[in-house]
Each structure stands twice: as C-alpha cells, then as structure tokens.
Amino acid sequence: MTIHREGTATIAITFVVLALINGAVFYLLPGSPVTGYIVAGISLVLFLFIISFFRIPNRVMKQDEQLVIAPADGKVVVIEETFEAEYFKDKRLQVSIFMSPANVHVNRNPISGEVKLSQYHAGKYLVAWHPKSSTENERHTVVIGNGKNEILVRQIAGALARRIVNYLKAGMQVKQNQEMGFIKFGSRVDIYLPIGTEVNVALEQTVRGGQTIIAKLG
Structure with a gap:
C-alpha cells in the first residue's frame, strides 16, 4: 500500500494541528493526564483515518478492451x-x-x-x-x-x-x-x-x- 500524492498536504496539516492541540492540552491541563490520554487517543484514530483515506492498495488490475x-x-x-x-x-x-x-x-x-x-x-x-x-x-x-x-x-x-x-x-x-x-x-x-x-x-x-x-x- 502507498499514500496518494493528493494526501501529502492534508496529512501534514492534520499532523501539525493535532500535535498543537495535544501540546496545548498537556500544557494547560498538566494535572489531568486522563484527559490528555483521551485527546491523544482520539487524535491518533483521526490521523490514521486520514492516512487510510488517501491509501492506494496494491491490486492486480483487470485488463480487457471489451x-x-x-x-x-x-x-x-x-x-x-x-x-x-x-x-x-x-x-x-x-x-x-x-x-x-x-x-x-x-x-x-x-x-x-x-x-x-x-x-x-x-x-x-x-x-x-x-x-x-x-x-x-x-x-x-x-x-x-x-x-x-x-x-x-x-x-x-x-x-x-x-x-x-x-x-x-x-x-x-x-x-x-x-x-x-x-x-x-x-x-x-x-x-x-x-x-x-x-x-x-x-x-x-x-x-x-x-x-x-x-x-x-x-
């Protein structure tokens, strides 16, 4: 599997935004580690979904002009x-x-x-x-x-x-x-x-x- 070139910018922007959100949560709520872990977990799921959206699976294509x-x-x-x-x-x-x-x-x-x-x-x-x-x-x-x-x-x-x-x-x-x-x-x-x-x-x-x-x- 590869990642489509159309996803490069979207994946990079998503990573930066999620990193900033997680950094802000851990900085502003240092006494609430559970909240930080929940936000981190949600961020990971969202990031993996974005990556999967731009996936190109390896396939054997069917070729026939008819x-x-x-x-x-x-x-x-x-x-x-x-x-x-x-x-x-x-x-x-x-x-x-x-x-x-x-x-x-x-x-x-x-x-x-x-x-x-x-x-x-x-x-x-x-x-x-x-x-x-x-x-x-x-x-x-x-x-x-x-x-x-x-x-x-x-x-x-x-x-x-x-x-x-x-x-x-x-x-x-x-x-x-x-x-x-x-x-x-x-x-x-x-x-x-x-x-x-x-x-x-x-x-x-x-x-x-x-x-x-x-x-x-x-």
Missing part, C-alpha cells in the same frame, strides 16, 4: 436508462457508484482510448445519492472513446467532498485503469454507457476500482 472496468471503489446505487444532456444528448445507460469516506478514492479510466472531453463544472454540494447531484453538484465530466464506443465518466462532489481532482485533458491517449483523478471525502462516480450494453453488476453490489467488471461492450 470490458468496462469499475473506475472507483464503492457501492452501485443506480442502474437505469436516462437522458445524458451534456455530451451525448440522447438516452444512455447510467451506472452510479457511491463512494463513502471509508472507500479508496482514486478514480481510474474504465476503458482505454482518446479523451474526447474533460470538463469541470462548479455546482452545489447535495448529498451524493441525491437524484439531482449528477447535474447540479460540482462535477467533472470525461468522455473516452476507443474507436468503437464512447464512455462518459462523471466525478461528482458530495456533501463532504469539496475538491475534485482530474488529470485528463482532451486529446490525451489513456490506458484502462490508469489514474483519472481523485475526489476527497465521500463522493460519487457516474458511468454512461450505450443503450443495450450488457451490465455485469447489480444494485447495492460492492465494486472495486480496477478490478470489478461493470459491463461488456458490444
């Missing part, structure tokens, strides 16, 4: 046909993955191909499972085409997630499972597939980025 691989860890909360208004402007099959704060938050390319679109949108911070979060929340849309199919992936900020990071630019050639970006502290990722695509997951199923097969392309 498959759409999960771009994120989490739970499948939506599988439905819907109108995609930003890029395709027609009906698509939407699969949405909810990422809790405890999940790995690296986002990966579901297929290899050329980046056709990479567009950031400012927006609201509705809870990630809200039906309108896909179109009203802060979000970043990416479209990847492989010559036969185009897949849209949308990173969506949630009530806690206040920063979406995306590394892709239009015209780039990308590989399946390479890092697409990162979302901090809980979020959602939507995938838009061609109508008729064979979906390989079910509602409430837990998926793993880079490993779980979301769908098979025609």
